[in-house]
Amino acid sequence: MTTRPSLAAVVSCLVAAAILAVLPFLISGYHQGLLTQVAVFFIAILGLDVLTGYSGQISIGHGAFMAVGGYTTAVMSYYHHTNLIVTMLMAFGICLAFGFVVGLPALRLSGVYLALATFALAVSMPQIPLKFSRFLGGSNGLQAQTVSHLWLYGVAWAAAAILFVGAWLILRGRTGRAFRAIRDSEVAATSSGVELPIYKTLAFGISAAYAGVAGSLFVLATNGYASPNEFTVALSLQILIGAAVAGLGSLWGVLVGAVFVGLLPEVSSSVPVVGSTHGQDVVFGLFVIVVILLLPTGFAGLLARLRVRLTRQSMASINSDPGTS
Amino acid sequence: MSAVQTREHPALRRDRLAALGPLGKPVNLILVGAAVFLLIGCLSSQIFAQQTVVGLAQGAVYGSLALALVLIYRATEVVNFAQGEMAMFTTYVAYQLTTSWHVTYWLAFALTLLIAFVFGMGVQLVFIRPVQHTSVIAVVIVTVGLFILIDGVVGWVWGADIKFMPAPFGNTVYHVGGVAIARQDIGTILVTIASVGLLWLLFQRTKLGLGMRAAALRPASARLVGVRVDRMLALGWGLAAVLGAVAGLMAEASEYSLQPSFMQPILLYAFAAAVLGGLESPVGALVGGVMIGIFLNLLGQYVSFVTSEIRLPFAFLVLIVVLLIKPTGLFGKKKVRKV
Incomplete structure (x- = not known):
């Protein structure tokens, strides 16, 4: 009983992919860098969504997995000059193990x-x-190989696309059902034959591996520097916030969450009154609270509500008698 | 529901007993053992005694913040990730009062506690109450948003550079039998004892306190007997903010400097302390704070691997080990959950 993607979902994915493929040739290197940042958050939030949204285990520590992935890339590149793509695969593997x-x-x-x-x-x-x-x-950090904005943009969004499809494939089948069963009721899941230890650690492993790849790209996006100041607790909080804004337990909101945490600080820094570093935090914090107050279920929840309303309206228009609706 | 109600009075009673001090439990053996160990250590080595006193003062700060976390957790089952930043904000208020407006320290101290109380209630009313009944994750995220918001506001208003405040207890150092004891450390311990004592009186000896405990333990039944639960929850947040303010002011006084991030490590120690004591136990939070303060200081003194960089990860280790061995902490009670 694997779910098939709806036509609308496939079309919107293709449109998003097409826009993202054309976009880098229309914008400056700086803006490419910003969108790369969005891709990094996209992957990390995707990972957190698998863990928190689907298997019901909360994590405020995904920055730690990103740090492990980022340092994997930096160490391999600095000491052994390993190919960067290979270091990303290594980050995936190491974080998978670390997540377990x-x-x-x-x-x-x-x-x-x-x-x-x-x-x-x-x-x-x-x-x-x-x-x-x-x-x-130490605090100076470790320098990985530097890469061009365009290369990084391409690699980051390619990785994001692959990981998105991967997450979708994992979640639509048996594993995804097990995750959701655990989230909804551990006792019910166990009594239906879901092995809790296996699936719960598996969710952690997958989630950490995603964060590891994100961390690896994150290091490359900050001019190739892996330093402790980049992986503070604030990073973990950003990922969590992104996941909440996206709406837990749905893959479709992730892009919105990533745009929210990836671009809002930049946008708010160009607002005149609060355009300082601290002003960014003020705007960001306020936005987070307001979004959660207005949309407790995030963007995905909003989408779901809209869909319900639309179907209701079309049902109402089919039913000629208004009294029955 | 009626079956639950018959069990309520024992629950309140047990809670009161737990606050008075648990009697005849394995916890006592651990605590007595630790006390004997510390006593022997202090008598046999001056350095040991010195570190113990410093650890005690730091532990008092961790304990107060942990107690603030526990108050809120008991009332609303929420861990307030912004507790440390709220304390940091109120400390900046005190800084503004003392250095810019030249209010004397203790008057500023009192004013700050008052402001903290109003601030805590305001936070509960404006930010927490609307999401309280949605989901744990939503509340956690709102407190995380508050964390970032307060950080930003403080940085915006006061800047991120290091600030200095007048020292409340001066810089005197007493020498007792070859052990140097800073007057500041004694002051921290005394202020903590005083504030916790007052709080205990409020909770155990007044009708208001009874109402607050009832609202925290059984909100539905408390409402039925006429307790204004929402008001009590807001009061709880206010009191927690006051405790946090005490912790922040004392932490500032022992560090002699103030910057926006200064409460973040202390929040983590307070988390570890609260978990060590059992997230639901006020006594546990204080004991846990003191134990963690002393433990980390002695560890730093005697284990050369534990340098200042690795202090935080060690607090994390304590937290994990406690959670794995005894998830309910030293003073916590096991919750029986019906499926």
């Missing part, structure tokens, strides 16, 4: 406790390069 490891203790935690533990992970992770500064470059 983090997922094991997470089996015993849920809700608030899991949020706290992953938050602590996010706060602690940037301290690791400071401690092992000889190998990981």
